[in-house]
Amino acid sequence: MKYVDEYRDGALAQTIAAAIRREADPARVYRFMEFCGGHTHAIARYGLEDLLPENVRMIHGPGCPVCVLPVARIDMAIACARRPEVTLCVYGDLMRVPGSNGMSLMKAKAEGADVRMVYSTLDALRIAENSPEREVVFLAVGFETTTPPTALAIRAAVKKTLTNFSILCNHVLTPAAIQTILQSPDVRELGSVEIDGFIGPAHVSTVIGLQPYRFFAEEFEKPVVVAGFEPLDVAQAILMLVRQINEGRHEVENQYIRAVGEYGNEKAQAEVAEVFELRDHFEWRGLGDVPYGALKLRAAYARFDAEQRFGLVEHPACDNPACECGAILRGVKKPRDCKLFGTLCTPDTPMGSCMVSPEGACSAHWTYGRFREVAKDASRREAVA
Amino acid sequence: MSAQRPIRRKLDFKSGRVDLSHGAGGRAMGQLIEDVFHTAFDNDWLRAGNDQSAFEIGAGRMVMTTDAYVVSPLFFPGGDIGSLAVHGTINDIAMAGAEPLYLSASFIIEEGFPLADLKRIADSMGAASRAAGVPVITGDTKVVERGKADGVFISTAGVGVTPPGVVLTSDAARPGDVVLLSGSIGDHGVAVMSKRENLEFDVEILSDSAPLHHLSAAIIAAGGAGVRVMRDPTRGGLAATLNELAQQSGVGFSLAEEAIPVRPEVAAACEFLGLDPLNVANEGKLVAIVAPEVAEVVLAAMKADPLGARAAAIGKAVEDANRFVEMRTSFGGGRIVDWLAGEQLPRIC
Amino acid sequence: MCLAIPVQVTELLPDDMARVSLDGVTKVVSTVLVEDLEVGDYVVLHVGYALAKIDPEEAARTLELFEQAGMVAT
Numbered sequence: 045m046k047y048v049d050e051y052r053d054g055a056l057a058q059t060i061a062a063a064i065r066r067e068a069d070p071a072r073v074y075r076f077m078e079f080c081g082g083h084t085h086a087i088a089r090y091g092l093e094d095l096l097p098e099n100v101r102m103i104h105g106p107g108c109p110v111c112v113l114p115v116a117r118i119d120m121a122i123a124c125a126r127r128p129e130v131t132l133c134v135y136g137d138l139m140r141v142p143g144s145n146g147m148s149l150m151k152a153k154a155e156g157a158d159v160r161m162v163y164s165t166l167d168a169l170r171i172a173e174n175s176p177e178r179e180v181v182f183l184a185v186g187f188e189t190t191t192p193p194t195a196l197a198i199r200a201a202v203k204k205t206l207t208n209f210s211i212l213c214n215h216v217l218t219p220a221a222i223q224t225i226l227q228s229p230d231v232r233e234l235g236s237v238e239i240d241g242f243i244g245p246a247h248v249s250t251v252i253g254l255q256p257y258r259f260f261a262e263e264f265e266k267p268v269v270v271a272g273f274e275p276l277d278v279a280q281a282i283l284m285l286v287r288q289i290n291e292g293r294h295e296v297e298n299q300y301i302r303a304v305g306e307y308g309n310e311k312a313q314a315e316v317a318e319v320f321e322l323r324d325h326f327e328w329r330g331l332g333d334v335p336y337g338a339l340k341l342r343a344a345y346a347r348f349d350a351e352q353r354f355g356l357v358e359h360p361a362c363d364n365p366a367c368e369c370g371a372i373l374r375g376v377k378k379p380r381d382c383k384l385f386g387t388l389c390t391p392d393t394p395m396g397s398c399m400v401s402p403e404g405a406c407s408a409h410w411t412y413g414r415f416r417e418v419a420k421d422a423s424r425r426e427a428v429a
Numbered sequence: 430m431s432a433q434r435p436i437r438r439k440l441d442f443k444s445g446r447v448d449l450s451h452g453a454g455g456r457a458m459g460q461l462i463e464d465v466f467h468t469a470f471d472n473d474w475l476r477a478g479n480d481q482s483a484f485e486i487g488a489g490r491m492v493m494t495t496d497a498y499v500v501s502p503l504f505f506p507g508g509d510i511g512s513l514a515v516h517g518t519i520n521d522i523a524m525a526g527a528e529p530l531y532l533s534a535s536f537i538i539e540e541g542f543p544l545a546d547l548k549r550i551a552d553s554m555g556a557a558s559r560a561a562g563v564p565v566i567t568g569d570t571k572v573v574e575r576g577k578a579d580g581v582f583i584s585t586a587g588v589g590v591t592p593p594g595v596v597l598t599s600d601a602a603r604p605g606d607v608v609l610l611s612g613s614i615g616d617h618g619v620a621v622m623s624k625r626e627n628l629e630f631d632v633e634i635l636s637d638s639a640p641l642h643h644l645s646a647a648i649i650a651a652g653g654a655g656v657r658v659m660r661d662p663t664r665g666g667l668a669a670t671l672n673e674l675a676q677q678s679g680v681g682f683s684l685a686e687e688a689i690p691v692r693p694e695v696a697a698a699c700e701f702l703g704l705d706p707l708n709v710a711n712e713g714k715l716v717a718i719v720a721p722e723v724a725e726v727v728l729a730a731m732k733a734d735p736l737g738a739r740a741a742a743i744g745k746a747v748e749d750a751n752r753f754v755e756m757r758t759s760f761g762g763g764r765i766v767d768w769l770a771g772e773q774l775p776r777i778c
Numbered sequence: 779m780c781l782a783i784p785v786q787v788t789e790l791l792p793d794d795m796a797r798v799s800l801d802g803v804t805k806v807v808s809t810v811l812v813e814d815l816e817v818g819d820y821v822v823l824h825v826g827y828a829l830a831k832i833d834p835e836e837a838a839r840t841l842e843l844f845e846q847a848g849m850v851a852t
Contacts, residue, residue: 045784048783059845089764135825163702163825189829190824192829247829250782250829275762280843302836302840303833402703411767412764413764414765416763631805632803693802697803
């Protein structure tokens with residue numbers, strides 16, 4: 045596959061890995077947070093961490109919009125789906141996210157709710173057009189990559205004068221999340237999470253460009269390298285971050301030059317700005333309220349807002365008290381620090397969203413990486429014995 | 430003067446549908462069975478018209494299997510529920526190292542199912558059965574009300590006989606054994622998914638649905654007692670099969686991603702849907718775990734068979750108390766290959 | 779939620795749609811967010827929408843940079 049296979053090449057991986065090993069200063073530790081869930085998944089899926097020296101470590105950030113979706117919002121989606129007149133269209137990853145009482149959209153579907161998995165908002169629009177007697181609701185989730193498709197769906201619904209289409213909006217914003225992490229007590233005061241630099245999201249950046257990251261680089265003096273989606277891209281971005289740290293720089297650099305420009309996709313940004321505005325507050329799982337962190341429909345498009353249309357209410361809901369999704373999303377803890385990981389919480393029986401979404405740190409670790417812990421434990425036990 | 434007989438109308442295969450009378454045990458059902466199933470399977474056992482069929486048992490251990498087929502959609506590129514049922518049942522017998530002898534097939538048909546589709550499925554089953562040399566010798570038909578079955582469900586049983594001395598069990602893999610795979614993975618699952626609602630994409634991939642009994646016989650002939658176990662990676666894909674074997678044999682596996690054949694279109698389709706080919710179903714492939722000293726000669730025998738042309742050694746069994754299936758990725762790093770929770774949802778993001 | 783793949787435009791269709799292909803797997807998607815597309819161009823595809831054109835020169839430059847990583851950092 046063009047623009048895919050070349051960026052997964054094993055020989056080039058060794059080249060870059062060798063460079064990282066050469067250039068990483070053995071006297072210090074480099075801790076980089078990859079913000080984007082897609083990067084978390086790629087790192088795990090290709091075993092990228094095996095190619096890094098001991099003193100270069102990755103911290104998994106909260107860039108997984110399914111993972112940061114609070115229990116209360118999933119409960120709201122389930123309540124909406126249970127209405128007999130509603131056909132709820134969702135992206136595949138959302139089907140098994142656990143809400144309250146062990147409920148999920150998949151279980152609601154099994155109980156008779158009309159929940160349909162779709163690949164695109166285009167499919168949801170088609171369903172609305174073909175089933176005028178149904179109230180078609182699209183569960184809109186995602187960062188800036190996924191928001192333009194929702195905005196375009198609303199615009200198309202206006203153009204087609206659809207009266208049976210609406211969205212349940214849970215779109216969230218990347219810069220706000222990065223800010224929250226950098227300003228969180230864990231990072232600022234307690235120093236329990238040391239982050240030396242960020243790997244910026246690939247496809248969010250094709251939409252928002254490089255501009256929004258400059259603030260963080262300057263204000264918090266942390267380098268940001270926007271990386272492409274493939275493992276070689278991530279490896280190279282790590283090398284670029286190591287170099288910046290070594291040279292005392294804290295700039296925004298672009299590794300994903302083949303798809304990301306300084307200003308991003310201005311047409312996509314305009315569409316989003318036309319349809320959405322900032323929410324006053326929106327609670328993220330694990331991060332609490334993130335100021336300027338989420339979007340809602342503008343008043344002019346209120347008729348497409350399922351929350352208003354169906355009078356949906358958010359009921360405060362709690363995570364399982366032992367669930368460490370929050371701390372894991374902030375990079376404070378690792379999956380195996382969670383008591384539930386691998387015991388009560390597995391991909392078969394997920395307790396929290398970090399385990400359900402394939403991009404969640406827990407899922408990625410369970411699916412691809414948990415053998416390392418066991419190997420480390422074993423060698424630690426041998427060392428002690 | 431002889432009694433008048435009712436004129437036997439031909440079944441309307443153009444626009445006719447199955448209705449409840451076809452399952453009621455009367456003339457209508459008799460006609461359905463004759464005109465659709467007996468015609469399609471065309472053998473003396475069925476023509477005898479008994480509720481059961483008899484056959485001689487030779488020497489050796491008998492093997493029996495049962496399966497149900499509920500695939501959706503019923504017709505997919507490279508096959509249909511009928512041919513799939515024949516191949517799948519034969520394969521279960523073949524994986525035991527046994528020679529498949531006879532099949533049974535029972536049909537649960539939804540009221541309103543088009544006769545044309547039923548005929549198409551039956552004919553396809555008949556053709557698959559004849560091509561494989563394994564006849565369907567007995568069957569059953571039921572019709573349920575509209576909405577109580579998804580078109581048609583097919584349930585099968587198969588019997589076979591293992592040659593003396595051949596004992597393959599799932600706990601037989603040992604550290605050092607070689608893992609052989611008969612060909613490319615993911616073809617069937619992708620072919621079926623390409624026809625699923627809301628996922629439509631166009632791809633020229635055919636299901637790999639095929640009977641593996643000649644291939645499995647060739648493997649046994651070449652490897653003898655060195656063949657530990659064979660299994661066909663159907664639902665859950667190669668990942669599920671290797672994890673099952675790891676658990677049952679108490680070993681780990683160490684694989685090389687580069688050695689695992691995947692067709693470019695299958696890789697691309699999986700990329701589109703965010704799926705891993707390792708988790709995608711196959712219906713014409715097998716995994717054989719063999720002792721290292723016979724690996725080369727078994728692999729050669731596999732490659733000599735038309736269904737094993739792309740066979741490859743993809744890894745080996747290792748000592749591992751945790752029973753992980755580990756893989757060196759083409760990128761150079763390591764990962765485990767886990768079996769997926771529940772039905773694979775195409776990863777959208 | 780970033781899964782996006784690079785696909786090639788094989789046919790431009792009315793209403794800002796296009797047929798795209800990834801190694802022979804084709805789908806009809808929306809191109810309303812990308813200007814001046816031609817058949818043969820590659821785009822980044824996400825949930826049924828093309829988000830950006832892939833610049834072949836920059837793509838090649840990236841591959842060169844990978845290879846140069848083996849050389850001493852400037």
